[in-house]
Amino acid sequence: MTDWTAADLPEMTGTRVVVTGANSGIGKEATRAFARVGADVTLACRSVDRGEEAVADIERTESRLPGEMQVQELDLADLDSVAAFADGWEGPLDILCNNAGVMAIPRTETHDGFETQFGVNHLGHFALTGRLLDALRASDGEARVVTQSSAVHERGDIDFDDLHGERSYDKWEAYAQSKLANVLFGYELQRRLDAAGIDDVTSAVCHPGWAATNLQRRGPEAEGSELKRLLMKAANGLFAQSAERGAWPMLYAAVADDVAGEYVGPGGFMNARGAPERQRSSERSYDEATAARLWEVSSDLTGVDYEFAGDDADTAATDESDTADSATADD
Template identity: 45%
Template structure:
């Protein structure tokens, strides 16, 4: 693991991957490097214009790359269902699902289905997507993986199981973000536990990029306008953050490296930058009871059941 970089990615020929939010930043680099190593990659993006532009750019950077854009809006469960249906009509199996897309520290808003936006996109959208693609993942060769991108900011807050919808009047954007990232880790923990109980070879892991320059910061800044916070974020992206190519390494390691264990959390060596290593995470993200309760609530909210997995 020390010094691991994209040149260490094993051959991915014959494997198929779905990467959400693959039109820019860490998602784009993740998809490109998987394609460079021979994987067939689906670029699952909300914006058709940006998704198609990413496909064209990727083909120019990796001649012969097997990549294609497919529309996916994680803020709309109907879109998630349509994506999974379309994928199943075209492919029998899925070797790698990278739940990368996300939003960060947005002003209060709601998804199409009425969920607080950060929790709805970062957790519920990916929970539904994973469940709907689970039959294709189970049909893949042994060792198929699900990588969910969390954040070191999960340390800011635990999930509030009594207010998963988010109280508009008590809304604090960074706390809401931290809760959604804790939900990512609890989801990975509970998914790993259920795979083990089922005797499944599927591997669920999590990763975080440290502090990497990405559109997450830019997206929040555009919504809130030219404020001190947006200027600080712009300065950090330009002079402090590591580039997206480095920020993608923990995700790529989690997705491809031998020896990755179920429920691992992979991040940069020094917390915010560096080669990928197993990362610290809050003890509460290993709590079985919280994982079970979040899982049950997520199934109810999304209408997506993982009924084939034992509790």
């Protein structure tokens, strides 16, 4: 385990950062930490009002905040919203933190007909990253994509025959699948960048350990279970680290050298808390055939086709259709 903390972030004046789901929890604390060292952070939030409340709270509680913060609407459950966010982005992008997520909720569907956990946690970020590749390539230095996963990915399996839980649904299995998809995506993105000879964009994956955030209460609230909400609150109080410390792996993965294709998480007790370190993810996460298949399915579902090119050509993500033709994989 390292002794790295957010205090070790370098000076980042002029660095442009996007953090999805930045209105609370880990995303909010990452935004705070980036802005403290001068980065200009865009809080990409489903609710602009809650994003503005987060900015106001950060500004109220920080004595010195050289970085600028702005809020832009982004609903990862709606591919049209993802497209609008990316189309509205101007200029280069240095760091993209794919942080937003939902956890262990009853089965619902996104605007485009995807199971919500798979649709928000994986497909929304897959589409967003592809659409922002031009902006990432335009960075003056090495741009970084950091995708937030979870230790729960170790329980996950990609069920290509029932990706959206239409035949059988378990909220924790669906969450684990979506988090495994995050790791597979992060690794496959790096492999495809390497294969195209692109060295000015790198991809890393992280997990926060057990951090006390709003994420844990949303599942019980969606079920209408006050008992489960109280039990989760008690567990957070006993075992979880703070959201501030839960943001450390993502911050480390965003700025550390030589983390391309790496998996970063807390190095303390049971990898649930502590300073960040490079770790090994589950065996399934290194299955390149599964990662390649998931990539193609994700491209088909979202209509976003990553067009990787070398340094002498443009890199872009093009829209094959306004929305995905189907909410289920053809496989």
